[in-house]
Amino acid sequence: MIGLHLIPGASRLKAGLTKTRNHLGRLLGRPVLDEDWFEEMESALIVADVGGRVSHELVTTLRASLKKEPIDPTRIEEGLRERLVQIVEARLAPLVPRLNETAPHVPRVMMVVGVNGAGKTTSIGKIAHWATSSGQKVLLAAGDTFRAAAREQLLTWGKRNGVEVISQVDGDPAAVGFDAVKAGIARGAELVVVDTAGRLPTQLHLMEELKKVKRVLAKALEGAPHDVWLVVDGGTGQNAIAQVKAFDDALGLTGLVVTKLDGTAKGGVLLALAAERPIPVHFIGVGEAMEDLQPFTPASFAHALI
Numbered sequence: 001m002i003g004l005h006l007i008p009g010a011s012r013l014k015a016g017l018t019k020t021r022n023h024l025g026r027l028l029g030r031p032v033l034d035e036d037w038f039e040e041m042e043s044a045l046i047v048a049d050v051g052g053r054v055s056h057e058l059v060t061t062l063r064a065s066l067k068k069e070p071i072d073p074t075r076i077e078e079g080l081r082e083r084l085v086q087i088v089e090a091r092l093a094p095l096v097p098r099l100n101e102t103a104p105h106v107p108r109v110m111m112v113v114g115v116n117g118a119g120k121t122t123s124i125g126k127i128a129h130w131a132t133s134s135g136q137k138v139l140l141a142a143g144d145t146f147r148a149a150a151r152e153q154l155l156t157w158g159k160r161n162g163v164e165v166i167s168q169v170d171g172d173p174a175a176v177g178f179d180a181v182k183a184g185i186a187r188g189a190e191l192v193v194v195d196t197a198g199r200l201p202t203q204l205h206l207m208e209e210l211k212k213v214k215r216v217l218a219k220a221l222e223g224a225p226h227d228v229w230l231v232v233d234g235g236t237g238q239n240a241i242a243q244v245k246a247f248d249d250a251l252g253l254t255g256l257v258v259t260k261l262d263g264t265a266k267g268g269v270l271l272a273l274a275a276e277r278p279i280p281v282h283f284i285g286v287g288e289a290m291e292d293l294q295p296f297t298p299a300s301f302a303h304a305l306i
Contacts, residue, residue: 013286013294014304020048020267021305024084028077028306038063048268049237054091054275061087085302092274092298107139107184107192109217109224111177112257113210113247114231116198119259119285121150123231124193125157126293127257127283131191132161139189141180142167143213146197154195173197173209174216181220194225201246210251229255229282235264244277259285262292267305 045055071079144150158165184192
C-alpha cells in the first residue's frame with residue numbers, strides 16, 4: 001500500500017501554493033472586518049477558483065462563526081487564519097482517502113488516466129518513487145502506445161526508481177495492461193500501475209478505449225483495477241471539475257492526483273472539487289522535484305493555503 005500520511009516537506013507545500021495564498025493573505029491582516037472585507041474575501045476565493053457557490057458558502061460560514069464567537073482584536077490575523085483553516089479542513093474532509101487492502105500475495109492494480117498534458121506519466125513515475133520508498137515492489141505498464149515518447153519516458157522513470165516496465169512497440173493498450181498484471185502476479189509485485197494515453201472526455205471513441213482497458217484488466221485479475229486515478233492539472237481551474245465528472249461517469253474514479261499547483265493561483269479548485277464531486281485526492285504536485293508530488297492531507301493543504 002502507498003503510505004498516505006502527513007510527511008516532512010510542509011515547507012515545499014507552502015512554497016508551492018504561494019500564488020494561491022497571496023490572493024487571500026492580504027486580507028488577513030486588515031483590522032476592520034466590515035461587509036466590504038467579506039465581499040473582498042469572497043472575491044479572492046473566486047479568483048482562487050474555489051467557485052462562486054462554494055466561495056459564498058465559505059464566507060457565510062465565516063461570518064456566522066465570527067458573529068457567534070468574535071476574535072480578540074489583538075490577534076485578528078492569527079484568529080482569522082485559525083478560523084479559515086478550520087472551515088477549509090471541514091470542507092475537504094470527505095476527500096481523505098480510504099483505500100481497501102487487496103488479498104494477500106495479489107498486486108494492487110492502479111489504472112491512471114487523464115487529458116493530454118496534465119502530467120500523467122510524470123506523476124506515475126513519482127508515485128512509483130513513493131511506493132518503492134515504503135518498501136513495495138512496483139511494476140509499471142507503458143499503456144500509452146499513442147504518444148511516441150511516452151514509452152521511453154516511462155522506461156526512464158522505471159530506471160530511476162529501479163522498477164520493471166512492461167511495454168510493447170505499437171501494442172494495444174489493453175494488451176499491455178493485461179500482460180503487466182499477469183507479470184505482476186508472477187513476479188510478486190505489490191503494486192502494478194498502468195499508464196494510458198491522454199485524451200479529452202469529448203473524444204468518445206478514446207473514452208471507449210479506456211473502458212476496454214478496464215474490462216481487460218479485470219480479465220487478468222478479478223477485481224482489477226482496484227484503483228482508477230485521474231491526473232488533473234490544477235491550473236485548469238473550474239475545467240478540472242468537468243474533467244472529473246466526465247471521467248468518473250465513464251470509469252468510476254477512485255482517486256485524483258492534482259498537479260502543477262505551484263504554478264497557478266487557482267489552488268482553491270480543490271475546495272470546488274470537494275463540493276461538486278467528492279472523490280479522494282491522493283496526491284498533489286507542488287513542484288518539479290521527485291519529492292514535490294506529496295500525499296494529500298486536508299490539514300497540511302489548509303495551513304499551506306492560508
